[in-house]
Amino acid sequence: MNLRRKIERKEARICVIGLGYVGLPLAVEFARLGFYVTGLDVDGERVKAISRGQSYIQDVSDTAVAESVEAGCLSATTDYEVLSEMDVIFICVPTPFTKTKTPDLSYVVAAAEGIAQRLKPGQLIILQSTTYPGTTQEDVLPILESSGLVAGKDFYLAFSPERTNPGDRQHTVSNTPKVVGGVTTRCGELARLALQHLMPQVDVVSSPRAAEMTKLLENIYRSVNIALVNELAKLCERMGIDIWEVIEAASTKPFGFMPFYPGPGVGGHCVPVDPYYLFWKAREYDFYPRFIELAAELNQSMPYHVVLRVSEALNAQGKTPHRAKVLVLGVSFKPDVDDPRNSPAQRIIELLLSRGAQVSYNDPHISQFTVGKDVFYREETTLNSIPLTEELLANHDCVVIVAGHSAYDYDWIVSHAPLVIDTMNATKEVKTNRERILRIGAPASLH
Ligand SMILES: NC(=O)c1ccc[n+]([C@@H]2O[C@H](COP(=O)([O-])OP(=O)(O)OC[C@H]3O[C@@H](n4cnc5c(N)ncnc54)[C@H](O)[C@@H]3O)[C@@H](O)[C@H]2O)c1
Numbered sequence: 001m002n003l004r005r006k007i008e009r010k011e012a013r014i015c016v017i018g019l020g021y022v023g024l025p026l027a028v029e030f031a032r033l034g035f036y037v038t039g040l041d042v043d044g045e046r047v048k049a050i051s052r053g054q055s056y057i058q059d060v061s062d063t064a065v066a067e068s069v070e071a072g073c074l075s076a077t078t079d080y081e082v083l084s085e086m087d088v089i090f091i092c093v094p095t096p097f098t099k100t101k102t103p104d105l106s107y108v109v110a111a112a113e114g115i116a117q118r119l120k121p122g123q124l125i126i127l128q129s130t131t132y133p134g135t136t137q138e139d140v141l142p143i144l145e146s147s148g149l150v151a152g153k154d155f156y157l158a159f160s161p162e163r164t165n166p167g168d169r170q171h172t173v174s175n176t177p178k179v180v181g182g183v184t185t186r187c188g189e190l191a192r193l194a195l196q197h198l199m200p201q202v203d204v205v206s207s208p209r210a211a212e213m214t215k216l217l218e219n220i221y222r223s224v225n226i227a228l229v230n231e232l233a234k235l236c237e238r239m240g241i242d243i244w245e246v247i248e249a250a251s252t253k254p255f256g257f258m259p260f261y262p263g264p265g266v267g268g269h270c271v272p273v274d275p276y277y278l279f280w281k282a283r284e285y286d287f288y289p290r291f292i293e294l295a296a297e298l299n300q301s302m303p304y305h306v307v308l309r310v311s312e313a314l315n316a317q318g319k320t321p322h323r324a325k326v327l328v329l330g331v332s333f334k335p336d337v338d339d340p341r342n343s344p345a346q347r348i349i350e351l352l353l354s355r356g357a358q359v360s361y362n363d364p365h366i367s368q369f370t371v372g373k374d375v376f377y378r379e380e381t382t383l384n385s386i387p388l389t390e391e392l393l394a395n396h397d398c399v400v401i402v403a404g405h406s407a408y409d410y411d412w413i414v415s416h417a418p419l420v421i422d423t424m425n426a427t428k429e430v431k432t433n434r435e436r437i438l439r440i441g442a443p444a445s446l447h
Contacts, residue, residue, distance in 0.1 A: 013086050013088070024065075050074065053066030179202075225258075242439075247259050269339075306344075327359075328349060345361070361386070369382070413427075
């Protein structure tokens with residue numbers, strides 16, 4: 001049976017390489033539709049968890065994994081040999097950057113090499129990892145064609161950007177439209193057919209490069225707009241204006257304005273990383289996207305700004321960061337998620353430690369957090385989340401809200417902490433003791 005028919009009849013065997021925040025929900029959704037799905041991951045612990053019917057990703061329930069495993073639709077392995085039995089292969093491996101912020105494609109290359117060694121005629125490969133325009137055709141395609149098979153003729157290759165939004169219960173894999181670009185028209189069409197089982201709308205663009213650039217536009221759009229409000233937040237502090245009030249007022253405009261909010265800096269695997277993938281590639285074209293770079297730089301400056309404000313606030317109380325006891329609330333990269341990757345809390349804690357502060361943290365979603373071993377703080381330090389109590393709050397010179405989880409009771413926190421630096425207006429509803437709060441983007445005297 002040809003691939004099209006197999007996909008249409010849900011008889012295509014699906015493999016998802018990389019069972020993380022992106023890969024696991026994808027694998028589970030296909031399995032729930034009745035496809036036979038194999039998850040392939042180098043992490044043996046993750047594979048064992050899936051085999052036991054357990055999820056390790058916050059947005060995927062144990063029940064969803066267990067039901068699919070019990071129904072025989074979902075299995076997981078570390079063995080690349082399974083690839084030879086597959087019809088559709090998704091690549092969902094990490095695309096981080098190096099210490100000097102250049103793209104690290106090593107995971108994508110490893111996955112592509114693993115596929116190339118076992119590539120069979122008729123297979124469809126869909127890359128979903130976020131990356132710079134050109135990766136699918138310039139990096140992945142030559143590896144796959146080293147097998148002797150030709151894309152568009154013997155096998156099919158496409159790129160489809162991922163739009164997972166961790167912690168978002170409204171927008172899920174099954175109701176978020178997707179974009180796909182194939183190496184040939186047939187590649188794009190087959191990929192659309194496969195993805196259309198999952199979501200109501202799949203738009204095919206002219207090439208993988210267009211699809212890769214689409215993802216970067218989506219994330220850089222956020223980076224640039226967040227940078228704009230971060231810059232205005234700093235200006236507002238100097239001018240004695242409350243940026244949060246201004247954004248709320250501007251949001252009453254029913255057209256041409258979408259609110260973005262300042263904060264402690266951007267985190268996660270997308271917004272802080274993706275602009276650097278684009279700069280790196282753009283240089284090959286003698287092009288330097290200065291506007292985008294400036295936005296990334298502004299966002300990156302926010303942890304330094306937070307630490308400056310902590311120092312100023314301590315100073316106003318006759319204290320210094322040196323030896324001050326600072327409690328950080330929330331170390332995930334955004335509220336209500338368990339993902340600490342590239343979290344602004346990391347740099348904030350490193351900068352505080354390097355200034356001699358005694359730092360501890362609480363996060364209901366993250367029990368351990370490792371910082372340091374870099375130019376900001378040489379010593380690698382693993383901190384454990386400590387239980388939040390009245391005594392703990394009272395015993396710290398300063399509490400810094402970095403990820404404003406909804407589980408926190410902000411009235412209670414402010415009533416027991418002597419000083420609160422709020423980086424994201426999490427305390428907006430707090431009515432009493434507001435003189436103890438210093439919000440990023442608002443003047444110190446305004447409460
Ligand atoms: N997390 C998100 O919300 C999100 C959103 C959009 C795009 N993305 C992009 O999707 C990609 C994956 O991100 P993620 O958050 O799911 O990453 P993740 O770290 O949560 O998961 C990646 C998985 O890949 C596995 N892996 C690494 N190398 C492998 C290999 N050679 N073979 C098999 N498995 C391998 C890891 O063990 C891990 O389980 C990245 O490019 C990321 O930028 C992520």
